[in-house]
Amino acid sequence: MHYWTKIHKIITMKALVFLTLLGAAIAAAEDEKVVGGYECTGHSVPYQVSLNAGYHFCGGSLISSQWVVSAAHCYKSRIQVRLGEHNIAVNEGTEQWIDAAKMIRHPQYNSYNLDNDIMLIKLSRPATLNSHVQTVSLPSRCPHTDENCVVSGWGNTSATGSNFPDRLQCLRQPIIDDRICRNAYPHLFTENMICSGFMHGGASSCQGDSGGPLVCNGQLQGVVSWGYDCAMQGHPSVYARVCRFNSWISTTMSNN
Secondary structure (H helix, E strand, O other), rough: OOEEEHHHHHHOHHHHHHEEOOOOOOOOHHHHEEOOOOOOOOOOOEEEEEEEEEEEEEEEEEOOOOOEEHHHOOOEEEOEEEEOOEEEOOOOOOOEEEEEEEEEEEOOOOOOOOOOOOOEOOOOOOOOOOOOOOOOOOOOOOOOOOOOEEEOOOOOOOOOOOOOOEEEEEEEEEEEHHHHHHOOOOOOOOOOOEEEEOOOOOOOOOOOOOEEEEOOOOOOEEEEEOOOOOOOOOEEEEEEEEHHHHHHHHHHHHHO
């Protein structure tokens, strides 16, 4: 779920492989998935979308009938948004596949350090909202340290190998204090980022999860962005801090 491979271009530390998760757009094999999680109850995450370019490469979150939030590093010139998915390998009869009409990356997105790693996708037609396809609320406040959240995605579930699930994976994890995150990622962590996960490692989002949702108490607080090796001790997953982008999101939607 993270842009695990992009950061190693500017930082020579091997640990930065986790950043590839953020850049999962290069190939399906690069996509990250949830490590140490569990299969979500079918269609229990109705705001989760799969971004598809002939294969699943990133996640996203439906925030209105016609708009999806994802990560800027997930940008492609052509994207099909797949809603109502649980098992992406079969047709379950609940899916809605809608082409993206516009992909709008944050104007201050920095592809080197993944600052402002957020993107809005406008659907070519509104999604039909039902029990399998629903929106998630934007944050009314920024998240609290230790607040319990859920991250989801179809990214890699293996911290050491490659194992991509067909069924949506979920992981419950807390928000980590900014000071701890800053110490874990010196000179990389910015005010537009937030950490969530476990400092002891063993569970995290991973390649293929990029762009997907981190939801805390019913609000979209994070977009899967990057990290060091998936589920690595001392290096939790990093997310775009959605509460910092509320005004940009609302302005962009109203102007497009």
